[in-house]
C-alpha cells in the first residue's frame with residue numbers, strides 16, 4: 001500500500017491541475033488509512049503533505065481537501081484546538097461557499113475549543129489576505145520548464161529606459177553545481193540557449209540580455225563545473241557564456257532590487273529529491289546552517305542594543321557541533337565569523353555543499369510592540385502582508401520585491417520539494433515549542449508562514465528561514481542575550497533535523 005501510495009504521489013507531482021489534485025488526494029487517503037490502522041507517524045505526516053499538495057493543485061477542491069487535512073492533523077496531534085484554528089482559517093479563506101457552511105457546522109461542535117479572539121482575528125487577516133501585497137509591474141513572470149530545467153523571465157510593464165548596463169558578474173563555483181549572478185541597472189528580458197560539446201569545444205550555456213551593455217573584464221576563469229564565464233557584445237545586447245565541464249541542468253531566473261539574473265547550473269536533475277517522502281528514515285548527511293547578516297550588516301537591533309548578527313552566529317555555532325556529535329551530520333556554516341556574505345552567495349554555498357537541509361537563522365523585528373514569538377518561513381507565493389514585510393526587511397528590499405520573488409519561484413517550484421520544506425518547517429516549530437516550553441512558558445508559536453525570501457531562492461534542498469524570536473521586544477531581547485535561551489533554540493534546530501531524518 002505504501003508503494004502504491006508513493007507511485008500515485010509521484011504521478012501527482014508530475015501532473016498538473018485537476019489530475020494532479022486527484023492523484024495526490026487518492027495517495028493522501030491511502031496514507032491516512034495506513035495511519036489510522038498502524039499509527040506510524042510517517043504515514044500521517046505524508047498524508048497531511050499530500051492533502052495540501054492536492055489542495056494547491058486544484059482551487060475548486062481546496063476547501064474540502066483542507067478540511068480532511070485539518071481533521072487528520074487534529075487526530076495525529078490529539079489537539080482539537082488546532083482543528084478549530086485550521087477549520088476557522090479554511091472558512092475565512094472561502095466564505096459563503098457550501099464547504100464553508102459545512103465547516104461552520106463543524107466549528108459549532110468544536111465550540112469548547114475556540115481559541116482567544118485575538119488568535120482568530122489574526123487567522124482571519126492571514127486568510128483574507130486583503131492587506132496583501134501587489135506585484136511590481138503589471139504582468140506575472142513567464143516560466144518555461146523543460147527537461148533541461150527552467151527559465152523565468154520578467155513581465156516588463158514598460159520598455160527599459162536607455163541601455164541596461166551589466167555592473168557585476170558574480171561567480172560562485174562548485175564541482176557539481178555553480179551559480180553565476182549578473183547584476184543589471186534595470187529589469188531586462190533575456191533568452192537562454194545551449195550549444196552541446198563539439199570536438200574540443202566545451203558545451204556552452206549562454207544568456208542573451210536584451211539591450212544589455214557591458215564594459216569590463218571579458219573572461220573569468222573559474223574552477224569546477226563552470227570552467228569559464230565570458231561576456232560579449234552583440235547587435236541587440238550582451239551575451240554571457242558559461243563554458244561547461246559537463247552536461248548540466250539549469251535554472252535561470254531573476255531577483256528584483258537590484259535586478260539580477262541568477263544562472264544556476266547543476267549536474268543533478270531538478271526533479272531528483274522531489275520524490276515523495278518515504279516512510280521511515282530520510283537521507284540527511286549534510287546540513288547548512290546560515291547565520292543571518294554579519295559584517296557591515298548588523299540585521300535588526302534590539303531596544304537595548306543587542307544585534308541580530310551576533311545572536312544568529314552564536315545559535316549556529318551552538319547547533320553545528322551538536323549536529324555532528326549527536327547525529328553524525330556534516331554541517332556547513334555559511335559564515336563562521338562576523339563577516340558579510342551576500343544572500344545569493346549563501347544559497348550558492350548550500351547547493352555546492354550538496355546539503356540535504358538548509359536552515360537560515362534570523363531574529364524578527366516589528367514596529368508592533370505586541371509582536372513576540374517564533375515562526376518559520378518557506379519560500380512560496382503568499383498574500384500574507386506581515387510575512388511579506390518580514391521578508392522585505394530580511395531581503396533589504398521592498399515588500400513588492402518580496403512578493404515578486406515569491407511569484408517567480410512559484411513558476412518553477414515543484415510541489416513535492418515545497419512540501420518537504422513545509423514539513424521540515426512544521427517540525428522546527430514543534431521542536432522549538434517543546435524546547436522553549438522548559439523555562440520559557442508562553443513563548444508564542446506563530447506557526448509556519450510563506451513569503452519571498454531571497455536567501456531561499458534556488459536552493460536545491462528543503463530550505464527554511466527560522467525567525468527565532470523578536471529582538472524588537474524587550475523581554476525577548478533579554479532572553480536572546482542569554483546562553484540558555486540560545487542553547488534551547490540551537491537544540492530546537494538539532495531536534496528538528498533528527499525528527500526529519502527519522503521520518504517523523
Ligand SMILES: [Zn+2]
Nearest residue numbers: 292299362363
Ligand atoms: Zn535577519
